[in-house]
Amino acid sequence: MAVDLFFKSIAELAALLEAKTLSSTELTSALIARKSAVEGRVKAFNSSDDADALAQAAASDARRAAGQARGPLDGIPVGLKDVISVSGQPLTASSKMLANFVSPYDATVTVNLKRAGAVVWGRLNCDEFAMGSSTENSAFGPTANPWDLTRVPGGSSGGSAAALAAGEVIAALGSDTGGSIRQPAALCGVVGLKPTYGLVSRYGLVAFASSLDQIGPFARTVEDAALMLGAIAGHDPLDSTSFKAEIPDYRAGLKQRRPWRLGIPKEYFGAGLDPAVGAAVEKAIAFYKSQGCEIKEVSLPHTQYCLDTYYIIATAEASSNLARFDGIRYGHRAKGAKDVVDLYAQSRAEGFGAEVKRRIILGTYVLSSGYYDAYYLRAQKVRTLIRQDFLNAYREVDALLTPTSPMPAFKLGEKSDPLALYLCDIYTIGVNLAGLPALSVPCGFTPGGLPIGLQLIGQPFREADLLAMAHTYEQAHDWHTRHPQL
Amino acid sequence: MNYEAVIGLEVHVQIRTNSKVFSRVAAGYGQPENTLTDPVILALPGALPVMNKAALDAIIKAGLLLGCDIAPICKWDRKNYFYPDSPKNYQISQYDQPMCLGGAVEIELPGAARNVMGEHKKIPLTRIHLEEDVGKLNHFAADSLVDYNRAGTPLMEIVSEPAMHTADEAFAYLTSLRATMIYGGISDCDMEKGQLRCDANISIRPVGQKELGVKVELKNLNSISYVRDGIAHEIKRQTAVLESGGTLVQETRDYDGQTGLSQSLRSKEMAHDYRYFPDPDLMPVKVDEVWKARLRGECPELPFAKQRRLIESYAVPYTITSVLVWDRALADFFEAAAKLSGKAQAVGNWIVNDLLRELGAAKLTLAAAKVTPAHIAGLVALIDAGTLLPNAAKEVFIEMFATGEQPGAVMERKGLKAVPVDTGELEQWCRDAIAANPKSLADFKAGKESALNGFKGSVMKAAKGKADPKRVDETLRKLLAAM
Numbered sequence: 030m031a032v033d034l035f036f037k038s039i040a041e042l043a044a045l046l047e048a049k050t051l052s053s054t055e056l057t058s059a060l061i062a063r064k065s066a067v068e069g070r071v072k073a074f075n076s077s078d079d080a081d082a083l084a085q086a087a088a089s090d091a092r093r094a095a096g097q098a099r100g101p102l103d104g105i106p107v108g109l110k111d112v113i114s115v116s117g118q119p120l121t122a123s124s125k126m127l128a129n130f131v132s133p134y135d136a137t138v139t140v141n142l143k144r145a146g147a148v149v150w151g152r153l154n155c156d157e158f159a160m161g162s163s164t165e166n167s168a169f170g171p172t173a174n175p176w177d178l179t180r181v182p183g184g185s186s187g188g189s190a191a192a193l194a195a196g197e198v199i200a201a202l203g204s205d206t207g208g209s210i211r212q213p214a215a216l217c218g219v220v221g222l223k224p225t226y227g228l229v230s231r232y233g234l235v236a237f238a239s240s241l242d243q244i245g246p247f248a249r250t251v252e253d254a255a256l257m258l259g260a261i262a263g264h265d266p267l268d269s270t271s272f273k274a275e276i277p278d279y280r281a282g283l284k285q286r287r288p289w290r291l292g293i294p295k296e297y298f299g300a301g302l303d304p305a306v307g308a309a310v311e312k313a314i315a316f317y318k319s320q321g322c323e324i325k326e327v328s329l330p331h332t333q334y335c336l337d338t339y340y341i342i343a344t345a346e347a348s349s350n351l352a353r354f355d356g357i358r359y360g361h362r363a364k365g366a367k368d369v370v371d372l373y374a375q376s377r378a379e380g381f382g383a384e385v386k387r388r389i390i391l392g393t394y395v396l397s398s399g400y401y402d403a404y405y406l407r408a409q410k411v412r413t414l415i416r417q418d419f420l421n422a423y424r425e426v427d428a429l430l431t432p433t434s435p436m437p438a439f440k441l442g443e444k445s446d447p448l449a450l451y452l453c454d455i456y457t458i459g460v461n462l463a464g465l466p467a468l469s470v471p472c473g474f475t476p477g478g479l480p481i482g483l484q485l486i487g488q489p490f491r492e493a494d495l496l497a498m499a500h501t502y503e504q505a506h507d508w509h510t511r512h513p514q515l
Numbered sequence: 516m517n518y519e520a521v522i523g524l525e526v527h528v529q530i531r532t533n534s535k536v537f538s539r540v541a542a543g544y545g546q547p548e549n550t551l552t553d554p555v556i557l558a559l560p561g562a563l564p565v566m567n568k569a570a571l572d573a574i575i576k577a578g579l580l581l582g583c584d585i586a587p588i589c590k591w592d593r594k595n596y597f598y599p600d601s602p603k604n605y606q607i608s609q610y611d612q613p614m615c616l617g618g619a620v621e622i623e624l625p626g627a628a629r630n631v632m633g634e635h636k637k638i639p640l641t642r643i644h645l646e647e648d649v650g651k652l653n654h655f656a657a658d659s660l661v662d663y664n665r666a667g668t669p670l671m672e673i674v675s676e677p678a679m680h681t682a683d684e685a686f687a688y689l690t691s692l693r694a695t696m697i698y699g700g701i702s703d704c705d706m707e708k709g710q711l712r713c714d715a716n717i718s719i720r721p722v723g724q725k726e727l728g729v730k731v732e733l734k735n736l737n738s739i740s741y742v743r744d745g746i747a748h749e750i751k752r753q754t755a756v757l758e759s760g761g762t763l764v765q766e767t768r769d770y771d772g773q774t775g776l777s778q779s780l781r782s783k784e785m786a787h788d789y790r791y792f793p794d795p796d797l798m799p800v801k802v803d804e805v806w807k808a809r810l811r812g813e814c815p816e817l818p819f820a821k822q823r824r825l826i827e828s829y830a831v832p833y834t835i836t837s838v839l840v841w842d843r844a845l846a847d848f849f850e851a852a853a854k855l856s857g858k859a860q861a862v863g864n865w866i867v868n869d870l871l872r873e874l875g876a877a878k879l880t881l882a883a884a885k886v887t888p889a890h891i892a893g894l895v896a897l898i899d900a901g902t903l904l905p906n907a908a909k910e911v912f913i914e915m916f917a918t919g920e921q922p923g924a925v926m927e928r929k930g931l932k933a934v935p936v937d938t939g940e941l942e943q944w945c946r947d948a949i950a951a952n953p954k955s956l957a958d959f960k961a962g963k964e965s966a967l968n969g970f971k972g973s974v975m976k977a978a979k980g981k982a983d984p985k986r987v988d989e990t991l992r993k994l995l996a997a998m
Contacts, residue, residue: 112561113561114560114561120560120561122560127560130560132559132560132561133554133559134554134559136561231561231563232561232562232563233561233562234561235560235561236560236561236563236796238795239795239796240795266565267563267565268563268565269563269564269565269566269796269797269798270795270796270797270798345792346795348595348790349593349595349605349790349792352595352597352603352604352605353558353560353602353603353604354560355597355599355604357599357661358557358558358602358661359557359559369599369659370597373597393790396595396790396791396792397788397790398788398790401790401791401792405792
């Protein structure tokens with residue numbers, strides 16, 4: 030059975046484009062048509078500028094006709110989470126606060142994608158200001174999981190994962206502050222990569238927690254993820270926290286085959302782990318063992334403090350980062366305010382949703398005079414210990430192997446208690462606190478047909494190794510060839 | 516009871532850089548509203564700050580000039596508060612690790628007379644830190660509008676110890692600090708443009724008491740004179756309150772330099788909680804010895820050191836140096852002229868009297884003037900040789916200032932060269948003058964000194980005004996004595 034165009038990988042499509050058996054205009058039109066067909070059910074997009082996408086596609090076709098094609102991404106439609114700036118396009122962060130905001134400038138990743146020739150298309154839904162694990166916190170309504178429309182796609186980059194799984198885009202970008210790329214990738218059955226902190230510029234990413242946020246790719250295959258990462262990674266003089274790292278050819282690096290030493294952190298296989306997820310991950314471990322990898326149990330003893338540490342640091346930074354949304358210069362402004370303080374209070378009360386307010390209040394509290402030492406400063410110290418746990422483990426192993434999410438996609442509305450939702454991130458937030466790279470690759474399905482993700486956690490700036498490990502697994506399995514019926 | 520005032524100053528100095536402290540957009544003054552902005556300055560979603568190294572250079576240099584300890588790491592904090600002039604609703608600043616600690620500002624107090632050097636003191640500094648300036652609110656009848664052009668301009672906050680006791684000390688402190696910043700090329704310190712802004716903390720206490728009294732913060736001191744006048748007024752006001760049995764409250768007062776009066780802006784409210792925390796968008800910057808050594812090499816000699824050296828090396832009087840050293844360009848001009856001429860005092864007099872007068876009248880800066888040190892040295896040489904007489908020299912100066920011609924050329928062109936009168940001729944004119952004025956001769960013999968002026972007038976007339984008055988005087992006296 031021929032694979033539909035919209036379910037093909039970047040690598041496959043690039044070959045068709047190069048052979049000129051397919052044009053970017055045809056591909057883009059096919060995706061626009063696919064979106065029309067399924068978007069009413071998936072609701073992955075906040076907005077899309079189809080005319081602009083077709084203009085970019087035509088420009089790509091013209092380049093190719095002139096023999097000036099720019100590489101494998103040229104002409105490939107890529108969707109962006111609605112927290113990443115695209116000049117002249119809406120940037121809402123799925124918030125009422127920015128419902129009518131149009132960004133006047135490109136994020137650095139947007140510049141990089143355009144430079145690679147990609148068709149930057151679509152503003153993809155997410156939890157408001159990237160705060161959440163289910164995309165239910167979007168002010169514009171939730172996105173559905175393409176594998177089961179009654180379930181969440183995960184979050185916060187749920188729109189990116191769902192649009193890709195549903196065949197509405199060929200690849201996408203998301204942002205990951207505590208698992209917001211990896212968890213939705215796992216729940217939607219696609220590859221999601223969170224790079225090392227500092228590998229990809231944050232310039233133009235609506236900040237949630239500055240010391241944790243990273244932009245990363247969603248892709249159908251590990252190879253596609255490598256292509257996307259290669260396009261967006263690299264030092265940016267506009268981001269002081271961006272690292273001057275040498276960017277290898279990630280795609281060429283996929284061929285590495287080594288008897289990797291893989292660590293299994295015992296703290297990541299405890300209570301709360303769904304049995305189907307646990308079983309799928311055990312099978313993946315067995316696969317690596319069969320490939321000659323050394324499997325070793327390791328301990329990350331401060332894992333139990335990850336959640337608390339994360340919610341102190343992330344909310345503290347968020348409380349300050351979100352202060353700029355005040356109704357003065359742009360964004361939602363309340364009508365009829367008595368004075369400037371009232372204008373702030375009303376605009377923010379009306380513009381922000383409940384979860385955002387909850388985190389601003391928590392973050393303001395932990396930074397308050399008299400509490401700073403007990404909360405924020407202490408959390409930073411624990412953060413150092415958490416990072417040290419990982420670095421200690423890397424003395425014995427090359428990477429860690431864990432479930433991405435403790436459970437598969439849950440029902441929309443099922444987790445109304447914020448604390449229950451926070452627990453979705455227990456396997457992913459340690460990685461952000463430690464600043465490490467990690468990816469989620471599909472590793473099976475539950476008996477009910479829901480995707481399961483395997484998480485590989487690597488050493489700083491060793492994305493090439495992680496991608497090669499995941500590629501080894503992916504090539505021996507066919508999970509990535511399965512697509513939801515819509 | 517006798518009271519003693521205790522004064523501490525918080526001075527904000529804008530650093531002169533091409534671009535803003537955390538963005539590439541230009542820094543500047545007097546541009547159309549909101550044109551010096553970009554996504555970073557307007558705090559658009561996703562914008563990130565990147566430090567301007569020139570601003571860090573400037574504060575390190577300021578610290579080196581003032582003898583501060585320079586922090587080994589430049590660390591940035593966020594100061595969180597909501598106000599419309601602050602686009603992010605936090606200000607990037609330095610909280611627990613300021614760039615500079617300690618140091619001092621050398622000051623000179625007024626001397627016993629204008630030509631006598633006053634007492635020198637060192638006013639210790641607490642700290643200097645770097646931060647970003649905020650925008651400006653413009654209030655109208657129904658609306659308030661914000662101009663973010665100033666937002667993000669690099670700003671130093673220089674905090675003194677509460678170590679001054681008089682308004683004169685505060686005046687001298689600001690004068691010296693301002694000159695230091697200008698000398699170092701750190702800021703132009705134009706108070707009218709808000710490049711230097713000063714708040715004063717003032718309290719009084721009975722002489723001999725250790726603890727400080729109730730502190731009043733005085734704001735809106737828009738010129739260095741207003742700082743002096745405002746502080747003097749505040750000390751008087753506080754003393755009057757205590758002497759009449761009243762009590763002082765901790766408050767912020769606004770000083771009006773026009774009326775010389777102050778009024779309470781607000782009493783101390785509940786302390787702000789700024790929720791300081793390290794800015795996660797900015798990496799700490801390591802400042803090593805090589806970096807500091809480079810900047811130390813760029814540090815100029817400061818005014819008081821220069822003054823001591825000029826007095827010692829050129830034997831010029833205090834009055835001349837006290838004018839010269841507050842203007843680095845003028846002092847450099849003087850040194851160049853003095854070296855060319857070898858007559859430092861004469862050169863100094865021409866510069867501080869005539870040159871400054873003409874610059875003021877023409878509203879010119881020294882850099883824009885056509886007169887060079889060589890002009891002044893040349894002028895002094897002509898006078899010294901007797902070729903140019905004092906009155907004619909004044910005329911030559913004015914002309915060469917206007918045209919940039921060399922003094923010799925002006926003198927020749929305008930026919931101002933002193934007539935090289937030989938002694939015989941001069942004596943003949945003198946004899947003629949005495950002979951023509953028998954009454955004056957009688958008066959002089961009777962001891963009337965002023966009678967000499969009559970003869971001088973006649974001699975000058977005969978010489979067409981080009982005789983050296985000193986020689987005329989000497990010759991007349993010599994002849995009269997013999998009669």
